[in-house]
Amino acid sequence: MDMNRIDELFWQKKNNILSVFYTAGYPDLNDTIAIARHLQAAGVDMIELGIPFSDPIADGPVIQHSNVRAISNGMNVKTLLDQVRAIRQEVAIPVVLMGYLNPVLQYGLEKFFFDTAAAGADGVILPDLPVHEYADKYKGLAQQAGLRVIFLVAPTTSDERIREIDETSTGFLYAVSLSGVTGARKQFSEEQEKFLDRLSRLKLKNPVLAGFGISNAESYQRVCRYVNGAIVGSAFIELLGKGGFDGEIKRFIEMLKEDQACVQ
């Protein structure tokens, strides 16, 4: 099988990986493409594009708001796949699509896997797709399409279940670093520290990226002490909401990487 861009990234880089999540179609419908270009130029390792949904139960106010706006801008799965094709003309870093199951189900799950891969995306994250249902029904399809399907683990997930999810997940594991919904937090908590430490000791087959509550240089670098890297979402989307991408995106990424003490 061809090497997937996600596998390639983790092959080449073991630490300090920075993945940025933003809602596709926000603030304006076609901003998705320019933002991807700016993120690559700023040195981000991976891009996660959120498929907006009317009822995002794992998201805090910032991402909720971006979803409402993106939906009213007319964003849907078909348009997003067109944008992914356009992004692929100029962006070489891995692209992952992330979204709740219902919009994907209405598009058709099988069709979604094949069209997503064909458009040039490398992986998908569907947080409300049950791991066992995926393993039983869809894993073969995703493999055939050449897509990585990434699953979540949380502080409340037992070691045993983490290992099971690690078996099914491909590409990487998404560690939800805290018990809560998406959104910036003032401080990096003891719960996050303990969970990421537990994860790092489990010797998992997949690399691990941690998200939820990672919003600044301090939390980004704390995360990187334990796992392969971090996912930043709400803090970045908040920045996008203020308008003006060129300098702002570059400065934001520089701010995250500032004083990088993030080594093993």
Place this chain on the structure above:
Amino acid sequence: MYQVNEQGFYGEFGGAYIPEMLHPNIEELRTHYLDIMNDASFQNEFRKLLADFAGRPTPLYYAARLSEKYGARIYLKREDLCHTGAHKINNTIGQILLARRLGKTRIIAETGAGQHGVATATVCALMGMPCIVYMGKTDVERQKPNVARMRLLGAEVIPVTSGNATLKDATNEAMRHWITHPDDTHYIIGSVVGPHPFPDMVARFQSVISEEIREQLVRKEGNPYPDYVIACVGGGSNAAGAFYHFLEDEHVQLIGVEAAGKGLDSGHSAATLALGKPGILHGCKTMLMQTDDGQVTEPYSVSAGLDYPGVGPLHAHLFKTGRVTFMSATDEEALRAGLEVSRMEGIIPALETAHAFAVLNKLEFEKDDVVVMNLSGRGDKDLETYSKWI
């Protein structure tokens, strides 16, 4: 045939489509709920509270004037006489007892019209447990008396401003709260919706309604089988309870009535089964009102309790298999039926319940047909709407 299977499905509907953060909570419930509910001491406690606190069994009342008008033997199952004024209390008593046995110390709930919120606040007061109720800001404003009741009972009512600020958004916010407090908190869902095992658990707690109907009909009619059972359906908890013990008795005709709002084709309706497609919302696969892109649409009905874009997966299955006939009633038809029940029987039904009565004139009965109407709640909360309409 109509029971949930081991994987949590009713046919193609149901399941537990939840993010990993909720998995331990749902798994804890799934592995314990039947053992707890079947435990003799639990049943003892539950039955005692249903009798002494909620006021069960509720009467099965022969409605002579309605019977004469519609040419059948019409009985009203008086859930409106339950403590707090609706069937909702059956479920909240059951769930809070279960939550206690799971060692939970805090309760959260969502509410639309406020009936489930009041029933939850009531049992939390009874058990001395802190209670948070999420309620859409729009509903907080239009259901003031119920907000006041919840606060008086000691619950914290949190107005939800996200989305359209109604029941769907209140449910989203309750789920977000549960994700944030996974260890000590139980989420008392108010209807037969949500991830497995909630739909089955709530249906079982509500099934006391049809259990009583059977016993009462034996005494009144000489056998436990009515010809019809008719109930309104939003999420579908009162209908699930009224149908439950008749599901396998195929000769009993079961009729669910959805809210057609301003009309099925008006774009302002809550008739999920008539208008929806299969989809996933709030953790279960069910029939769902949504756009072609899979965005859930905002339903409309004059009754806040039927104002939900989904429906319990059990009902989606009963619809698909044809076991239950689903009809609908508009705002106007429901109001007219509610007024009729008030003036002919001296009972003001909740607007939700009034939808069930609105199909009486659409059905052809035989003179000896025994028809049980599930009178799910009382209409005091709806006085303002009724008064404006009259």
